[in-house]
Amino acid sequence: MITYDFTLKFAVPYDLAMEVLETRLFESGCDDALLGLGQKGRLALELTREAASAHEAITSAMSDVKRAIPEARLIEVGPDLVGVTDIAELFAFSRQNMRKLLQSHIATFPLPLHEGRASSLWHLAEVLEWFQTHQRRSIDETLREVARISMQANVAREASRLPEEQIRRFDHGLAS
Numbered sequence: 001m002i003t004y005d006f007t008l009k010f011a012v013p014y015d016l017a018m019e020v021l022e023t024r025l026f027e028s029g030c031d032d033a034l035l036g037l038g039q040k041g042r043l044a045l046e047l048t049r050e051a052a053s054a055h056e057a058i059t060s061a062m063s064d065v066k067r068a069i070p071e072a073r074l075i076e077v078g079p080d081l082v083g084v085t086d087i088a089e090l091f092a093f094s095r096q097n098m099r100k101l102l103q104s105h106i107a108t109f110p111l112p113l114h115e116g117r118a119s120s121l122w123h124l125a126e127v128l129e130w131f132q133t134h135q136r137r138s139i140d141e142t143l144r145e146v147a148r149i150s151m152q153a154n155v156a157r158e159a160s161r162l163p164e165e166q167i168r169r170f171d172h173g174l175a176s
Contacts, residue, residue: 001050004057006146007078013071014041021069028068030061043072054145058153074157079143080150081113082124091131108134123151 012021018037025033025045036044045065051057058077065072082090088098102109110126125147131137132144159167 001052002142003048003050004054004142004146005046005048006054006058006061006150007076008045008047008058008061008065009075009078010043010045010065010069010072011041011075012043012069016069024068025065029064030068033061042075043069054142054149058146058149062153074153077150077153077157079124079147080154081121082127083119083121086124087122087127091137105134123147125151 018035021037021043022035025035030045030047032049033045033047036046038044043065045061047057047061049057049061051060062074062077084098084102085095087093088095091098093101108130110122110130112120112122114121125144128139128144128147132139
């Protein structure tokens with residue numbers, strides 16, 4: 001068994017008290033989670049779960065939450081989306097050095113999921129893969145696996161919001 005660290009964020013009913021959430025989650029198997037309830041109607045779980053794979057760890061935690069709180073709706077699985085500052089911190093660069101690295105490798109660095117005036121966002125799994133392949137950096141395999149599964153879960157959640165025919169309408173021009 002391998003230990004995986006990840007985050008699950010959910011929208012939950014507004015009227016559920018913290019004590020009720022804690023009890024239900026603990027009883028359903030989320031005894032390996034730290035709960036965060038910063039905003040009313042939102043639940044963040046920082047999990048450290050042993051499993052045979054990151055996929056098993058993440059999907060079993062998602063099932064545990066749904067069993068405890070059937071009305072819970074998944075918002076995000078992490079670690080996934082990262083900005084320049086996050087990447088710089090992960091690799092112990094300054095933000096300025098990270099920006100220089102991005103500019104000097106613009107042809108090979110992964111395309112951002114979002115590119116804006118103030119900030120850009122990338123999938124962590126793609127960034128880790130790039131650093132391993134193009135910069136010959138040693139990447140923690142457990143982090144890489146969790147980031148890949150987190151990205152897949154988030155992309156699948158987003159895709160599920162659209163009817164299949166709408167997804168197919170855009171398939172032709174999107175292949176990388």
